Amino acid sequence: MNSNSEMVDYLVDVGALHSSDIIEAFRNVDRADFVHDRSVEDIYEDYPLGIGLGQTISQPRTVAMMLEMLSPKEGQKILDIGSGSGWTTALLAYIAGESGSVIGVERVAELVRFGRKNLEKYNFKNAKIMEASDELGVEGEKFDRILVSAAAEEFPHELKNQLKIGGKIVIPVQNSIYEMTKDENGELDGVEHYGFTFVPLIY
Known part of the structure; x- marks a missing residue:
């Protein structure tokens, strides 16, 4: 696959993407803007890519499936834990729109800077990336949707308190x-x- 458009077509063909608003976000937020080197040939292939410090930009099919599970909507307040390159934060910001908001949280300071730089390419007014504190998530806040892009050993119940009634976590x-x-x-x-x-x- 040589373009973002081809990658999205593939994700639709394999059934990973099917919601029109999520497909639109994938078409308008280019994966190539969230890697260190845009010249590498495998940017759009369906596997994770290293972004340094032992972290990755996730496999496109996995990101697509997780966003479909999350079912984010325009106007929602969304938390993106483990924002890494900023790709998922940007996708969510596109979907949430001007009436919504997205907070990306990342523990690795260098990736916070990398994610912010990537997010700036889209000039989203409704999204930001923060360095994680010792508490998981954003203490004292409540969200309509919470996406976590790294694997916990067991379910972190503190996130339940940050989810609104009727809210969804993936x-x-x-x-x-x-x-x-x-x-x-x-x-x-x-x-x-x-x-x-x-x-x-890690938290």
Whole structure:
């Protein structure tokens, strides 16, 4: 695959992308803007690429599947944990639109700078990337959607408190992705998707 458009067509063809707003975001946020070297030939191939410091920009199919699970909407307040290169933050910012907001959180200071630089290419007014604190997520805030792009050893329950009633979280735990919604009683209910590999979540 030699272009972002070809990559998106492929993701649609294999069934990883199917929502019109998410497809539009993928078409308008170019993966090449979130790698260190735009000249490498495999930018648009369907596998992770290293971005330094033992971290990766995730496999396009995995990102597509996780965003479809998350089902972000225009106007929502969204938290992106493990923002890395800033690609997922930018995709979410495109979907959330001017009436929504996205906070990317990244623990590695060098990647915070890298992600911010990449995000600036799109001049989003509704998105920012912060360096992670000792607390997971953003303490004292509540979100409509939470995306986590690194694998926890066990589900971090502190994130449940940062999710609004009716809100949704998508998070890898070990080798599965959990897709869960917070019900009116404040409990999480959802499904487990097996067979994924992520860098570890550190906090």
